[in-house]
C-alpha cells in the first residue's frame with residue numbers, strides 16, 4: 001500500500017548498505033528485500049534478523065556525529081531482548097546488561113534491544129536518562145546531588161521511591177508498561193560500581209568526598225534502523241574523563257566543585273588572571289583519570305580519545321566512507337585546541353542508522 005512506501009524505502013537503503021558491508025551478494029539483497037516487502041504488506045512492519053540488528057546497531061554508533069569514541073564501533077556487543085513483554089522482564093535484562101558491561105571495571109561497550117515501536121506506540125519505555133545516575137534534590141533554594149536529575153527525582157518520589165538524601169543517591173529504574181503504568185525498580189548495591197575520587201599528589205582531594213559511577217548507560221535515545229524505531233535500546237561505552245571532571249563535577253549548575261578544589265590547593269580565587277579555575281580544572285581531571293585507572297575501571301583521557309578518533313577517520317576513509325561529525329560536540333571541553341579535531345571542519349550530515357532524541361515519556 002502507498003503508506004508502506006517510506007518504510008520499504010528506508011528498509012531498502014539499509015539492507016543495501018548493511019549487506020554490502022557484511023559481504024552478502026546482490027541475490028541475497030534482492031531476496032531479502034522481497035521478503036521485507038511481503039512482510040510489510042502483510043503486517044505493516046518487518047522484523048530484523050539478529051545479524052541485521054547487530055550490524056545496524058554498530059552502524060548507528062558509527063554514524064553518530066557527536067561521538068568521539070567511534071573507533072570501536074565494530075566491537076559493540078548487542079543483546080536481543082525483543083521477546084521481552086513486561087517491566088519485570090525488562091528489569092532482568094537491564095541487570096544483565098549492567099553486569100556484562102561493567103565486567104568488574106573492564107568495561108564492554110554493549111547495547112540491549114527491546115521491542116520496536118509498533119504503529120507509533122511503545123509497549124515498554126525507560127524513563128531514566130541513564131541507567132545509573134544520581135538523584136537531585138532542591139530544598140529551600142539549595143540543591144543536593146545532580147541538578148540534572150531534579151525533575152526525574154521528583155517523578156520517582158511521586159512513585160513512592162525514597163532516597164537517602166545524599167549527593168550521590170543512585171536513582172531507581174523507572175519503566176512504563178503500556179496499559180499497566182509505571183513501575184520503579186531499586187538497583188541492588190552489588191550491581192553498581194562506583195569510583196571514589198582521590199588525587200595522586202594532593203591528599204586534600206579526599207575531603208571532597210566525591211565519587212562517580214563507573215559505567216555510563218544511555219537509556220532514553222531512539223535507535224532507528226531501516227525505518228524501524230527502537231525506542232528502548234540502552235547502550236553503554238566507557239567515560240572520557242572530561243565528562244566527569246570538566247562538566248558533571250565542574251559546571252556551576254552541576255556539582256560546582258572548582259571553588260572547593262581551589263581552596264584545597266590554596267589558590268587565589270579572587271583574581272581571574274591567576275587562572276585558578278583552570279588549575280583546579282586540570283587537577284580535578286587528573287583525579288578522575290587516576291582514580292578510575294587505579295580502581296581498574298576503563299576510562300579514556302581526551303588526548304588519547306582524540307587520537308583514537310583520528311584513527312577512526314583514517315579507517316573510514318580507507319573503507320571509502322565519508323566521516324560525518326559535529327565539531328562543537330567532538331572537541332573536548334578541556335584543552336580543545338590541543339586536539340586535531342579543533343583545527344578542522346566536519347560535515348554534520350545525518351546518516352542512518354543512527355541514534356536520536358525522542359519525546360520524553362513524561363512531561
Ligand code: HEM
Pocket residue numbers: 057061064066067068069070072076109110111221235236237238239240243300305329355
Ligand atoms: C566506548 C567508549 C565511548 C566513548 C569514550 C564515547 C564518548 C562520547 C562522548 C564524550 C560523547 C559526548 C557526550 C556529551 O558531551 O554529553 C559521546 C556522544 C555520543 N555517543 Fe559515544 N562514546 C563511546 C561509546 C559509544 C557507544 C557504545 C555508543 C552507542 C552504541 C555511543 C553513542 C553516542 C551517541 C549517540 C552520542 C550523542 C549523544 C547525544 O546526542 O546526547 N558512544 N560519546
Ligand SMILES: N=C(Nc1cccc(CNC[C@@H]2CCCN2)c1)c1cccs1
Pocket residue numbers: 216217218235236237238239240243
Ligand atoms: N561516554 C559516554 N558519554 C555519553 C554518550 C552519550 C550521551 C551522553 C550524555 N549526554 C547528555 C549530556 C547532557 C547534555 C549534554 N551532555 C554521554 C557514553 C554513554 C553511553 C555510551 S558512551
